[in-house]
Amino acid sequence: MTETVSTPQPSPGFQPRTFRPHILKLLFPLLWAIIMLVPPLMISSTLNSMGLGEDPIIESASWLFGGLYLVFVISYFTMQVIFWYFDAWIITKNGLIDIQLVSLFNRRVAQLNWSQVQDVRVSIQGPLATLFYFGDIIVQTAGKEGVFELRAIPNARAVSDLIDELSQSAQSPAQGGIKFISPTQRLGEILIQQGNITESDLEQALQDQRISGRRLGQILVAQGRISREDLVKALSNQFHLPYIDLSRYDIDPNVVKLMPYATAVKYHAIPIHRSADDVLNIAVAEPEREKFTELMGQFDLPLTFLVADENYIQEAIAGYYSNQDHSITQPPITPPSLDEDTTATE
Amino acid sequence: MSPLTIILSFYIPLFLLTMVYVVVNGFHFIRFRLPGDLSWLFMSIYLLAVASVIITSISSAIVAYTV
Numbered sequence: 001m002t003e004t005v006s007t008p009q010p011s012p013g014f015q016p017r018t019f020r021p022h023i024l025k026l027l028f029p030l031l032w033a034i035i036m037l038v039p040p041l042m043i044s045s046t047l048n049s050m051g052l053g054e055d056p057i058i059e060s061a062s063w064l065f066g067g068l069y070l071v072f073v074i075s076y077f078t079m080q081v082i083f084w085y086f087d088a089w090i091i092t093k094n095g096l097i098d099i100q101l102v103s104l105f106n107r108r109v110a111q112l113n114w115s116q117v118q119d120v121r122v123s124i125q126g127p128l129a130t131l132f133y134f135g136d137i138i139v140q141t142a143g144k145e146g147v148f149e150l151r152a153i154p155n156a157r158a159v160s161d162l163i164d165e166l167s168q169s170a171q172s173p174a175q176g177g178i179k180f181i182s183p184t185q186r187l188g189e190i191l192i193q194q195g196n197i198t199e200s201d202l203e204q205a206l207q208d209q210r211i212s213g214r215r216l217g218q219i220l221v222a223q224g225r226i227s228r229e230d231l232v233k234a235l236s237n238q239f240h241l242p243y244i245d246l247s248r249y250d251i252d253p254n255v256v257k258l259m260p261y262a263t264a265v266k267y268h269a270i271p272i273h274r275s276a277d278d279v280l281n282i283a284v285a286e287p288e289r290e291k292f293t294e295l296m297g298q299f300d301l302p303l304t305f306l307v308a309d310e311n312y313i314q315e316a317i318a319g320y321y322s323n324q325d326h327s328i329t330q331p332p333i334t335p336p337s338l339d340e341d342t343t344a345t346e
Numbered sequence: 347m348s349p350l351t352i353i354l355s356f357y358i359p360l361f362l363l364t365m366v367y368v369v370v371n372g373f374h375f376i377r378f379r380l381p382g383d384l385s386w387l388f389m390s391i392y393l394l395a396v397a398s399v400i401i402t403s404i405s406s407a408i409v410a411y412t413v
Contacts, residue, residue, distance in 0.1 A: 018380065057349045060407035064357050067403020068364055071396050075367045078392045082374045085388065090380075099380070104370060107378055 014093035019159060021087055021152035022134035029080035036073045040066055079104075089150045091162065094170075096139065098148050112148055114163075114170035115242045116141045118249075118273045118281065122160045139163060146248040168277070183238045187216055190234045196226045228309050236307040239287040244272070246283060246312035255280070256320040263298060264317045267291055268310060279303070285310035350411070368396055 044062060047053050053062075086101040095113040102108050117139055124135035135156035139148040153159050185193075188202040197205075197220060205219045212219070217231045226234075229245075236243035255271045256264075258280060264270050269291075273281040280301045284291065287307055296303055372389060379385035 018383075056411050056413075057353070059410040060350075061353050063403045063407035063410060064353065065360075067399050067407075068357070068360055070399050070403070071364050072367065074392070074395050074399065075364065075371055078371050078388075079367075081388060082371060082378075085383075085385070086374070086378045086380075088380060101374075101378065104374070 016090050016092040017162075019089045019091065019150060019153050021084055022129075022132060022154045023084075024128055024132055024134070025152050026080060026084055027128075029077055029084075033073050033077040033080075036076070037070070040069050087151070089148075089153070091159075091166070093166065096148060096163070098150075110148070112139065112141050113242070114167040116244075117163065117167035117170075119275075120160050120164050120167070122156050124156060137163065140249075146245070164276075183240075185238060187234055187238055190237050191220070191226060191230070194230070194234060194237075196220075196230045196234070201225050228311065232307055232309050235287055239307065241287055242306050244283055244306040244308045246272070246308045246316055251316060251320060253320060256316075258299070258301075261317075261321045263295070264321065267295060268313055269295065270313055270316045270320065272306070274301070281306060283308035283313055283316075285313045368393075 044053070044066070047058060047062070052058050083101055086099065086107065088099045090097040090099070095111055098108075098110045098112070100108045100110075119140035121138045121140075122135050123138065124130055124133070129135050129152070132154075133156070134152050134154045137150040137153055137156055137160050139150070140146075141148060150156075150159070188197070188206070191197045192199060192202060201220070201223075205216055205223065205225070208214070208219050208223075209216050217226075217235070220226045221228055221231055232243050235241075249272060251270070251272045252274070255274045258274070259269070259271045259282070267284065268286055269282050269284040271280055272283050275281070278301055280299060281304050282295065283306050285308060287305065292303070292305060371392065375385045375389035375392075
């Protein structure tokens with residue numbers, strides 16, 4: 001049995017709401033259970049027509065095995081009810097909890113913070129869904145989970161609006177000009193707190209930093225003490241910005257065009273999404289106040305920033321700008337190297 | 347070997363297998379319930395239905411065999 005449970009603390013004033021698939025999702029299992037009852041009824045009818053139904057042995061066997069079969073059918077339908085009932089999505093003020101019963105004895109619980117929401121779509125397909133007004137809600141996120149899908153949700157559009165509203169309010173501090181929260185902790189402290197490194201690892205890395213002048217995060221990655229993902233998470237934590245796994249994110253090519261190639265290369269940044277209210281989300285590898293201020297000066301749109309892996313940003317720049325005209329080219333993008341001085345310092 | 351012995355030799359293993367299924371379902375209701383949900387209600391209805399069917403079928407089989 002595998003299970004990972006994480007429960008965010010709901011903020012006061014907002015009652016968490018639980019959503020489950022529409023009850024009509026049980027219609028087909030119910031029909032199937034009814035169909036399963038047909039064969040024994042036919043057998044019983046045949047036995048009666050052959051005059052064997054009066055035989056005490058056959059009659060008692062019919063009762064015993066018929067009863068057992070009925071218990072099996074009830075249990076089958078109950079199992080479908082379990083799969084239906086334990087697929088639940090809980091909306092709290094802080095985020096969305098996705099609880100899925102993947103298979104028997106295997107439940108998966110994932111959590112999404114509203115600040116990670118990139119896009120919300122509603123899909124109402126089929127006559128039943130249209131008639132009874134339920135649908136799928138697809139939440140595109142900047143997190144590792146990628147996409148959250150809320151299936152067959154009653155009144156899907158209203159729920160989608162609620163998710164949109166909560167995610168907008170979570171991201172609103174960055175709209176119309178970012179409110180940069182200065183780091184209150186050093187990167188090394190965060191990595192120790194996260195359990196990625198020990199104090200002696202940090203001391204050794206700091207010693208290397210004094211000699212080489214490279215950034216701490218890159219030294220630790222190069223030494224194999226932390227993964228690139230650990231570094232991104234730590235930077236996200238340090239700068240109070242959401243992180244995004246670009247390897248799982250489908251960047252809109254039209255949004256990429258909003259940033260010139262030279263700017264993308266200079267700042268190690270790439271636009272990934274433009275929200276409905278015209279906020280441009282930019283993935284950066286090196287969160288720094290000066291960088292944000294300079295980028296804001298180059299766009300008419302309000303910006304939000306997310307931390308992403310340097311390598312993925314480089315790959316995205318190489319991939320998305322390869323077909324675009326960037327005649328005023330900057331030096332070509334070199335493959336990311338762990339020896340480069342690219343990460344925010346302690 | 348009497349007909350009843352043959353019936354029971356098939357019935358008892360099948361009964362035990364079905365009971366395993368029932369226990370697995372009951373386990374899911376207990377283990378995966380969420381605070382304030384209706385798991386207990388569903389499980390009660392389910393177990394009541396299963397118990398009624400089993401009691402009815404066994405008692406009817408006994409009546410059919412003996413009367």
